[in-house]
Amino acid sequence: MLDERLMFVSIPVTTEQETPQVRAAAAAAAELYTAHAPLLRYIAVTKFHVPRSDAEALVHDVFTTYFSRPGAVRSPRPYLIGAICNAARYYWRERKNEEAALDDSGLLPPIPEQITEDVGRKLLLATMLSRIGAKCRDLLSRYYLDGESTADIAASRGTTTDYVLFLLHRCRRRAREIVQAGDAVHRR
Numbered sequence: 001m002l003d004e005r006l007m008f009v010s011i012p013v014t015t016e017q018e019t020p021q022v023r024a025a026a027a028a029a030a031e032l033y034t035a036h037a038p039l040l041r042y043i044a045v046t047k048f049h050v051p052r053s054d055a056e057a058l059v060h061d062v063f064t065t066y067f068s069r070p071g072a073v074r075s076p077r078p079y080l081i082g083a084i085c086n087a088a089r090y091y092w093r094e095r096k097n098e099e100a101a102l103d104d105s106g107l108l109p110p111i112p113e114q115i116t117e118d119v120g121r122k123l124l125l126a127t128m129l130s131r132i133g134a135k136c137r138d139l140l141s142r143y144y145l146d147g148e149s150t151a152d153i154a155a156s157r158g159t160t161t162d163y164v165l166f167l168l169h170r171c172r173r174r175a176r177e178i179v180q181a182g183d184a185v186h187r188r
Contacts, residue, residue: 032076131178132174136167
């Protein structure tokens with residue numbers, strides 16, 4: 001009997017077209033809302049621990065769904081209670097997914113100690129390369145980073161292979177001194 005009156009809720013009405021049937025359906029909807037909304041809020045907050053502000057939105061969603069198809073529901077009270085339970089469960093599933101997406105620690109494994117040591121070494125190497133001088137920086141990067149042979153470096157510089165080996169020795173010694181001085185500073 002109550003559902004038949006609610007079928008008219010979805011009819012667009014202006015004040016000129018307001019009929020007694022429409023007024024009765026609106027009154028029935030208001031009565032249903034006032035009778036069940038506090039119970040639905042209570043269930044969402046106490047049983048499912050949904051925050052009050054979000055529980056209010058869930059209650060409105062449940063009633064919106066109910067009023068969008070009034071003829072499909074035989075008994076409103078069990079339908080509304082079941083709908084608020086399902087809506088609260090869905091709320092927490094979505095909240096869990098949002099938190100997992102925002103949680104960076106779950107996406108990245110913990111950083112091993114070896115990587116942090118490598119970062120320290122790279123920073124020390126960058127400091128060393130900035131202090132070592134252009135000639136040594138070029139020679140060391142070509143030999144170690146680019147993988148050029150001493151013969152290729154000698155040919156491009158117009159010198160002998162033995163002189164390139166001598167320069168590499170001097171540059172490595174200078175780099176070692178800078179790195180040792182940097183380690184001493186970092187250990188203090």
